Amino acid sequence: MDSFTEKTIKKEIIFEGKIIDLAVHDVKLPNGKESKREIVTHPGAVAIIAMDEEENIVLVDQYRKPLEKTIAEIPAGKLEQGEDPLECAKRELEEETGLVAATWTALGSFYTSPGFADELIYLFLAEDLSGGNVNLDEDEFVESYKVTVEDAVKLIESQKIHDAKxxxxxxxxxxxxxxxKLG
Structure with a gap:
């Protein structure tokens, strides 16, 4: 236990949803005082850099209701209970883009917003792409396309790409x- 640990002394679940849960924790701080923490619990997700032989990457345009706009993202999706991240990545890539990959590389993972959420995203590189079957969720509407990394940077600058993953x-x-390049 490190010197910054906060001990939960009471937990109240405020909301249980399809994707997230929200709880309020009463915590004892390292200095002995008490405070509250609002915590979003998320099952985790995967994100996929799908790269073709010319080193173009696959993006999907998707409307994001919290932002009230469509943004370009790499393919991604929520982990199901107990699901292996690589299997989830394979499923999500094909569902969203109609592509399958022969070569998969795990690139690590990262927390999206550790100040209030425990969501952990596993990032994969998918290569040796070929056609599969698009199979979007009933409430999912996306369009996939390929861009160069340089064009993706321009999309970041214009905020068409506007998400952290x-x-x-x-x-x-x-x-x-x-x-x-540097060898």
């Missing part, structure tokens, strides 16, 4: 390209 993925690709 996609920006993170594109920056990863830029770093990888730089490392290859």
């Amino acid at each position: 996609t920006v993170y993925a594109i920056q990863y690709l830029q770093l990888r390209k730089l490392q290859k």
Whole structure:
């Protein structure tokens, strides 16, 4: 236990939903005082950098109601209870884009908003792409297309790409390209 640990002394579940749960925790702080923490619990997700042989990446346009706009993102999706992240990534890539990949590389994981949520996203690189079957969820509407990494950077600058997982993925690709260049 580190010196910054907060101990939960009471937990009240405020909301249980299809995607998230919300709880309020009464916590004892490291200095002995008490405070409240609002915590969103999420089952986790996957995000996929699907890259073709020309090093173009696949994006999907999707309307995001909390933002009231359509943004471009890398394919992604929520983990089901007990689901292996790689299996989820394979499922989500095909469902959203109609693509399957022969080569998969796990690139790590990251928390999206650790100040109030426990969502952990597993990032994968999918290569050696071929056709599969699009099979969107009943309430999901997306359009997929390919762009160069350079064009993706321009989409970040224009805020057409405006979500952390996609920006993170594109920056990863830029770093990888730089490392290859430097040898």
